[in-house]
Amino acid sequence: MARTVKDAYLATRTARANLPARKRPHYRLILQGLHLGYYRGSRTGSWSARRFIGHGRYQETKLGAADDVADADGVAILTFGQAQEQARAWFTARALADAGYPDPLVRYTVSDALDDYERDYVRRGGKAVGRLRHTVTAHIRPILGSLELEKLTRAKIESWLDHLAKAPPRVRSGRGQPPKYRELDSSAEGLRRRKESANRILTVLKAALSLAYQHEKVRSKAAWEAVKAYRDVSASKIRYLNDKEAKALVVACDAAFRELVTAALLTGARYGELAEMRVGDFDAMAATVNIPRSKSGKSRHIFLTDEGQKLFAAAVADKRSSNLIFVRKNGGAWGSSNQIRFMRDACDRAGIVPAIGFHILRHTYASRLVMRGAPLTVIASQLGHRDTRMTEKHYAHLAPSYIRETLRSAFGQLNLGAEPV
Structure with a gap:
């Protein structure tokens, strides 16, 4: 701890009372480049500090009132010694900030980290901004938002995660209305779903906190790195269409929607x-279609089969490079939820029960590649996954019969039961 400067000039009430009145504070050097200031007012004095920043200039800050009349409380009213301590703390904080380290005097909270993460997500081209905001507003900010990042602990995060896993699912409520919840499902499947949901929310929190650490807003990432997601809670089976169902669905769609569904089945x-895809994104020579910005904010090229190439060649015919490839019957763009009713009606006509969502077409594309022996690295590239982990999680187990037949074919016969020669 730094030594308190003893100086009768400012140290006592009597000494300060005898100082001549003036517009500028009376200063006392307490560290090289740092002065403690005392200003004598009409009734009581006040403390300040200043530091030398070069070229004859100083940076100043107010510290609090002096204990000239009232006794010090260590917060608003300070003794000479307490004023020195605060001046040194301020000086150290400014020096750290100058060197690029987190400012210890700035209270950086989990909410601040979430705000910075959203801005970074938008800057990177993330497309699910609404979903991100809902996750943050509904599940993270109410409990953890006000906590200072430096004081966040593993125990607090784990307690929050446990709360998420035990809470009933939220349902939509009107703007400005209190949140509403579904009845709590106490079954094993209900608990699994809540834990799986909690894991997804934890992923968002960890991403925001890790970004704060990268930007040196917090000194350690140990608090959240040690928190483990719930294990073995992912859905055990992903739905996909077999070839017969896929063909029936395509036939059941009206013309404009049929084109969109077919493209999904042939590209994943x-x-x-698909709704944002433009004619210029299709490269007939390379047999690829470009996704300028995917869900992750990154671009990718999807390689097309012969069937896919024919579909896109027909879809872009007589259109300008800037035109949308897939449009509705009236020529308008496909909106964010326009596909829901069309999928439901097509499933009814095709006899697909229960009806599927449009995203199942992506699963169908990937699962068909798996069952036909495509390497997971190729599938991950086509889907835009960063690596094969997500691909393995969702698709590697989809076709046990395919795996069984592949093993039989690849392993061959050892003939261990043959008669010895």
């Missing part, structure tokens, strides 16, 4: 990616 592209 998401609904939003």
